[in-house]
Amino acid sequence: MFLATVVVFVVALSFGFLILMNKVEGERDERQTQVVDRAYKYAFVTIMFLNAVVYFWEKVGNIQLLSSEDLAALSIWLGTLVFAPYTIWQHAYFPVKVKKSSSMGWLFAGLGLLELLPVTWDYFESSKVDQQDIYLVFLGILLLITGSTILLRNYLDRKEDEGR
Amino acid sequence: MLGSLFVILFFAVVGLVLFLQKDDGYDERQTVIMDRGGRYGLLTVLLLNAAFYIFSVFDSFPELSVRFTSTMSIWSGILVASLYAIWNHAYFSLKSEKTNGFAVVMLIMGIPNLLIGVVDLLGLWGGSPDLTKGVSFLIFGISCFCIALTIMLRNHLDSNEEGDL
Numbered sequence A: 001m002f003l004a005t006v007v008v009f010v011v012a013l014s015f016g017f018l019i020l021m022n023k024v025e026g027e028r029d030e031r032q033t034q035v036v037d038r039a040y041k042y043a044f045v046t047i048m049f050l051n052a053v054v055y056f057w058e059k060v061g062n063i064q065l066l067s068s069e070d071l072a073a074l075s076i077w078l079g080t081l082v083f084a085p086y087t088i089w090q091h092a093y094f095p096v097k098v099k100k101s102s103s104m105g106w107l108f109a110g111l112g113l114l115e116l117l118p119v120t121w122d123y124f125e126s127s128k129v130d131q132q133d134i135y136l137v138f139l140g141i142l143l144l145i146t147g148s149t150i151l152l153r154n155y156l157d158r159k160e161d162e163g164r
Numbered sequence B: 001m002l003g004s005l006f007v008i009l010f011f012a013v014v015g016l017v018l019f020l021q022k023d024d025g026y027d028e029r030q031t032v033i034m035d036r037g038g039r040y041g042l043l044t045v046l047l048l049n050a051a052f053y054i055f056s057v058f059d060s061f062p063e064l065s066v067r068f069t070s071t072m073s074i075w076s077g078i079l080v081a082s083l084y085a086i087w088n089h090a091y092f093s094l095k096s097e098k099t100n101g102f103a104v105v106m107l108i109m110g111i112p113n114l115l116i117g118v119v120d121l122l123g124l125w126g127g128s129p130d131l132t133k134g135v136s137f138l139i140f141g142i143s144c145f146c147i148a149l150t151i152m153l154r155n156h157l158d159s160n161e162e163g164d165l
Helices: A002-025 A030-061 A068-089 A101-126 A131-163 B002-020 B028-057 B066-087 B099-122 B131-164
Strands: none
Touching (some): A030 A068, B066 B131, B099 B131
16 A cells, blocks of 8 residues: 555656646647647547446446446546547647657656556455555556557657658 | 436437538637637546545545536536637537527527426425436536527627627
8 A cells, every 4th residue: 555655656746747847848839739639629528428428327227337436537547548648649748849758658657567566466465456456557557558659659750760 | 317308309409500510610710719628628527527536535525426426527528618619609610600599499408407407406396305316407407508698698799799890
């Protein structure tokens, strides 16, 4: 539990660092702003769809898929998951002047693994996972996907530059 | 049952309007505004969900039902995105003429929902007040009502402005 708190704290710090870095390096250009707005819209539609599905599932099917607490957390998670990979893939996640995005990619991927490992360890030790562990798994998946997308995008861009 | 009918009716009307406008399209400025409306809608929903999550941590707050939180998320998001788009002339395509007609339909859907919501909240049907059901009707009614009023106000201000020119 202590490790989980430390990991969440490190994640919060790295997000804070990312926001600060974006401020320092300057604003996004016009194309990036449009891409970011579109990503927000896609994330918005995704969350609406999730909430509508959960609502109708419970109302019509009388089956409670999630608690209200889990639905709130899942909405935030899913929205971020749609937003981050889309903007990264369209070169709009980092402002134009940011050069060292790969280091951020490694940081995210590393933190993602760090989130997933304790839960996996716990599972193999006691064969059960509690709710906090599930949240850590979801956070780990989000960070791993975000980090991997940054690294893959940079790798493909480098390949394309070399091909010219 | 009645609530579901109203919701289905709402999406049917919006879907029909979007279908009829399909060929007209939106210009580039309107697309940008709608995307930005999505941003504000998303931020609203995220903040609301963060609040729901924090509330759920404290035992002193009453437990919220999934139906309540999902309804609040959906309608608050739609409301923010819609009002922003309407106010910036991006809700309807440029060729749309009968926007006041749409507003009247929204108003007709909004008023009964508002009334049912108030009746449910106060428990006027008899029996104890139904918070989840009441808020669901109320937020849907408020959304329709606000959308209708904003369209009418926007149209009124636009026609005044055109009259001055």
